[in-house]
Amino acid sequence: MTVTTAGVLFILSLVAALxxxxxxxxxxxxxxxxxxxxxxxxxxxxxxxGVNPAAxxxxxxxxxxxxxxxxxxxxxxxxxxxxxxxxxxxxxxxxVMTHGAWNTAVSFVTNTNWQxxxxxxxxxxxVQMAGLAVQNFLSAAVGIAVAVALVRGFARSRTGELxxxxxxxxxITLRILLPICVLAAIVLMIGGAVQNLSGxxxxxxxxxxxxxxxxxPVASQEAIKDLGTNGGGFYNVNSxxxxxxxxxxxxxxxxxxxxxxxxxxxxxFGRMVGQNRQGYAIAAVMxxxxxxxxxxxxxxxxxxxGTVPQAVxxxxxxxxxxxxxxxxxxxxxxTTLTSTGxxxxxxxxxxxxxxxxxxxxxMLGEVAPGGVGAGLYGLLILAVITVFVAGLMVxxxxxxxxxxxxxREIKLASLYFLITPALVLAGTAAAFATGNNSTALNVxxxxxxEVLYAFTSASNNNGSAFAGITVNTPWxxxxxxxxxxxxxxxxxxxxxxxxxxxxxxxxTPASEGTLPTHxxxxxxxxxxxxxxxxxxxxxxxxxxxxxxxxx
Amino acid sequence: xxxxxxxxxxxxxxxxxLVFTVLLGLAYPLAMVAVGRVPGLDGKADGSLVSVDGxxxxxxxxGQSFTDADGNPVPRYFQSRPxxxxxxxxxxxxxxxxxxxxxxxxxxxxNPDDSTQSLLTQVCSRSKAVGELDGVDGRRPxxxxxxxxxxxxxxxxxxxxxxxxxxxxxxxxxxxAPFVSSYQGVPVEPAQPGHDYRxxxxxxxxxxxxxxxxxxxxxxxxxxxxxxxDPHISPAYAAIQVNRVARERGADPAAIRRLVSExxxxxxxxxxxxxxxxxxxxxxxxxxxxxAR
Numbered sequence: 001m002t003v004t005t006a007g008v009l010f011i012l013s014l015v016a017a018l019x020x021x022x023x024x025x026x027x028x029x030x031x032x033x034x035x036x037x038x039x040x041x042x043x044x045x046x047x048x049x050g051v052n053p054a055a056x057x058x059x060x061x062x063x064x065x066x067x068x069x070x071x072x073x074x075x076x077x078x079x080x081x082x083x084x085x086x087x088x089x090x091x092x093x094x095x096v097m098t099h100g101a102w103n104t105a106v107s108f109v110t111n112t113n114w115q116x117x118x119x120x121x122x123x124x125x126x127v128q129m130a131g132l133a134v135q136n137f138l139s140a141a142v143g144i145a146v147a148v149a150l151v152r153g154f155a156r157s158r159t160g161e162l163x164x165x166x167x168x169x170x171x172i173t174l175r176i177l178l179p180i181c182v183l184a185a186i187v188l189m190i191g192g193a194v195q196n197l198s199g200x201x202x203x204x205x206x207x208x209x210x211x212x213x214x215x216x217p218v219a220s221q222e223a224i225k226d227l228g229t230n231g232g233g234f235y236n237v238n239s240x241x242x243x244x245x246x247x248x249x250x251x252x253x254x255x256x257x258x259x260x261x262x263x264x265x266x267x268x269f270g271r272m273v274g275q276n277r278q279g280y281a282i283a284a285v286m287x288x289x290x291x292x293x294x295x296x297x298x299x300x301x302x303x304x305x306g307t308v309p310q311a312v313x314x315x316x317x318x319x320x321x322x323x324x325x326x327x328x329x330x331x332x333x334x335t336t337l338t339s340t341g342x343x344x345x346x347x348x349x350x351x352x353x354x355x356x357x358x359x360x361x362x363m364l365g366e367v368a369p370g371g372v373g374a375g376l377y378g379l380l381i382l383a384v385i386t387v388f389v390a391g392l393m394v395x396x397x398x399x400x401x402x403x404x405x406x407x408r409e410i411k412l413a414s415l416y417f418l419i420t421p422a423l424v425l426a427g428t429a430a431a432f433a434t435g436n437n438s439t440a441l442n443v444x445x446x447x448x449x450e451v452l453y454a455f456t457s458a459s460n461n462n463g464s465a466f467a468g469i470t471v472n473t474p475w476x477x478x479x480x481x482x483x484x485x486x487x488x489x490x491x492x493x494x495x496x497x498x499x500x501x502x503x504x505x506x507x508t509p510a511s512e513g514t515l516p517t518h519x520x521x522x523x524x525x526x527x528x529x530x531x532x533x534x535x536x537x538x539x540x541x542x543x544x545x546x547x548x549x550x551x
Numbered sequence: 552x553x554x555x556x557x558x559x560x561x562x563x564x565x566x567x568x569l570v571f572t573v574l575l576g577l578a579y580p581l582a583m584v585a586v587g588r589v590p591g592l593d594g595k596a597d598g599s600l601v602s603v604d605g606x607x608x609x610x611x612x613x614g615q616s617f618t619d620a621d622g623n624p625v626p627r628y629f630q631s632r633p634x635x636x637x638x639x640x641x642x643x644x645x646x647x648x649x650x651x652x653x654x655x656x657x658x659x660x661x662n663p664d665d666s667t668q669s670l671l672t673q674v675c676s677r678s679k680a681v682g683e684l685d686g687v688d689g690r691r692p693x694x695x696x697x698x699x700x701x702x703x704x705x706x707x708x709x710x711x712x713x714x715x716x717x718x719x720x721x722x723x724x725x726x727x728a729p730f731v732s733s734y735q736g737v738p739v740e741p742a743q744p745g746h747d748y749r750x751x752x753x754x755x756x757x758x759x760x761x762x763x764x765x766x767x768x769x770x771x772x773x774x775x776x777x778x779x780x781d782p783h784i785s786p787a788y789a790a791i792q793v794n795r796v797a798r799e800r801g802a803d804p805a806a807i808r809r810l811v812s813e814x815x816x817x818x819x820x821x822x823x824x825x826x827x828x829x830x831x832x833x834x835x836x837x838x839x840x841x842x843a844r
Contacts, residue, residue: 072561129576169567196587248818348650
């Protein structure tokens with residue numbers, strides 16, 4: 001079997017598996033988020049938290065609950081890291097310094113999982129499992145909750161109520177994330193992922209050298225890292241580490257896990273608005289963009305253009321043998337398309353255009369299929385913008401799912417869309433204006449790409465890096481922390497506000513002038529709008545970085 | 552007493568966080584640790600450690616350096632890939648090189664300790680070293696015969712245009728002889744320490760040379776892995792090492808080749824990943840079957 005055939009089969013098998021789970025798993029998630037029965041454990045949690053699960057919230061209360069929860073989470077995580085030397089299983093590590101702890105606390109609460117640190121030499125086991133990994137679950141549940149609340153905005157009418165944040169958070173965590181993680185962690189262990197509380201084993205190697213083999217509760221964290229599109233590795237080299245991702249089939253499983261929820265959420269959307277075909281249309285937009293991107297990344301990496309890849313004979317720098325070029329490229333595309341940011345190969349050493357593709361994936365706004373929840377609400381907002389643009393072009397009434405897209409809705413959607421590009425471009429410019437770009441490892445256009453990648457990754461809550469750049473400085477940790485915070489919560493507030501405004505409307509019956517939003521025409525238009533918006537926003541920056549390097 | 556709403560909200564948030572921390576941060580991972588104690592799974596959960604005569608010598612998932620104290624390859628062992636993890640295969644400092652595809656100019660400081668090799672030069676020098684160790688052709692495209700990146704800084708009269716006025720082989724420091732004597736009729740000079748020829752206006756031009764398009768030294772032998780702990784090499788890299796290992800151990804190369812194929816894993820399910828040779832397991836088997844004389 002040739003390298004290309006194997007790579008293509010790898011992608012097709014992932015597609016087949018995602019198609020197979022889309023409906024049953026989407027239906028399951030639909031029942032979770034729309035069910036009203038509570039298990040005994042859930043009722044216990046509501047009692048402990050002190051909330052009434054039957055009470056619904058307006059968008060404002062929903063947003064304030066979410067923000068309060070996230071604020072408390074940041075503070076808790078910050079304190080955890082600052083005090084880790086006093087806690088168990090710290091492995092003798094020092095407390096994390098202030099700017100680093102701020103950055104990491106924000107990073108994990110915002111589902112970004114940008115990492116300035118090396119896990120194996122910075123974080124004790126307790127901080128990893130009871131601090132960071134907890135946020136892997138909760139930040140993922142928050143993302144899905146916001147998506148569900150936005151869809152309720154479309155599905156409901158003449159009401160201010162969007163559900164209950166605490167109920168959504170609890171049900172999503174306990175009924176969706178946790179059971180799958182238990183299964184996935186066990187399967188990963190069977191593959192060879194480690195799961196222990198050991199501080200490591202010192203061994204004397206065959207030639208008499210020393211090696212300290214690290215331990216840790218890795219498999220349990222790995223499962224949610226992928227499933228929740230978080231991406232924060234237990235170890236510095238993330239999913240390239242054989243203890244996190246031991247074999248080529250665990251690699252397949254990890255890619256599947258990170259695509260599973262984002263690609264099944266459109267089904268939830270379809271079910272909730274009572275028209276499955278609307279969900280298929282959204283899934284089709286995601287699939288078209290994702291397949292195009294995965295294909296191009298593979299083509300660029302397998303072609304191996306550039307001086308060093310040509311000298312080597314393959315783009316193999318920063319890639320492990322068991323994944324080879326193609327499966328590494330597929331992982332890289334999937335991780336940047338989903339706002340995961342886990343890596344099984346090092347993007348900094350990718351070919352100029354291959355690495356550029358990964359930047360573009362994030363610049364798409366993480367909607368193809370995007371992070372858990374974030375991808376769906378991001379894409380629904382692009383659909384709203386598309387409906388508006390289409391209305392302007394052909395004189396149709398801007399409506400989506402029976403809701404009028406009036407000036408308030410379009411303002412919220414536009415604000416949502418503008419935040420990340422503003423953060424990315426202003427941040428990159430600020431790094432150069434203040435000379436902080438000098439911490440880049442590479443020089444020339446590739447140095448610019450490293451800076452651009454850092455801000456793109458942080459602002460879009462991805463978390464992967466062109467990792468040559470040194471970001472463990474007060475300036476970088478603070479700046480990227482702000483980008484992650486604003487890039488996560490401002491869009492969430494606008495999405496919830498949009499949900500509130502849609503829910504209050506009464507449904508408008510479809511008329512002659514209504515643009516059908518389930519047809520291929522609409523799918524093509526959303527794809528077009530997404531690509532054009534990204535191209536218009538980022539082409540100049542891309543021209544100075546990856547395009548200058550690769551062309 | 553009723554708390555103000557904003558405070559009640561934060562208290563609810565704090566309580567929720569604590570409940571979930573216990574559930575997801577303690578119960579879940581510790582339950583998984585317990586599952587990892589199940590016989591059959593415990594070896595894997597503990598890191599797939601391998602022992603020889605009761606002494607733990609490593610993990611079958613984690614690569615090691617098979618070098619002596621000075622970092623030179625021990626010829627009786629199959630060699631792993633280059634590693635950017637610490638001083639090589641250090642699990643406490645895992646890393647990739649993160650150098651980009653156009654990292655082709657060495658920094659050439661007046662103090663040699665401050666100089667760094669470009670990725671291209673690293674590739675070229677590894678290729679040369681492996682070629683010499685294993686008795687194969689170590690030449691590669693864009694590499695000089697002395698094992699650095701074949702890169703010229705070409706100065707034109709008018710910046711980017713006009714006739715060529717001066718040419719420097721940027722990665723070859725005097726007294727090394729440049730890999731080409733002249734370029735477009737202009738004699739090529741070796742580089743002088745302390746100069747940044749790119750900043751001085753030279754156009755950086757890599758030279759392909761006449762090395763075979765498919766070099767004898769395989770790609771994985773000259774590139775650092777993602778993890779810095781890659782336990783595998785490609786079957787091609789193992790193949791060029793067979794004769795050396797056989798010679799060192801006084802064994803029949805065919806027998807060594809058989810051992811290599813026994814430690815080669817194909818693609819999972821026929822299409823996932825790439826065929827790979829586990830170096831530590833192979834070397835352990837070698838010590839067992841063909842102890843060094």
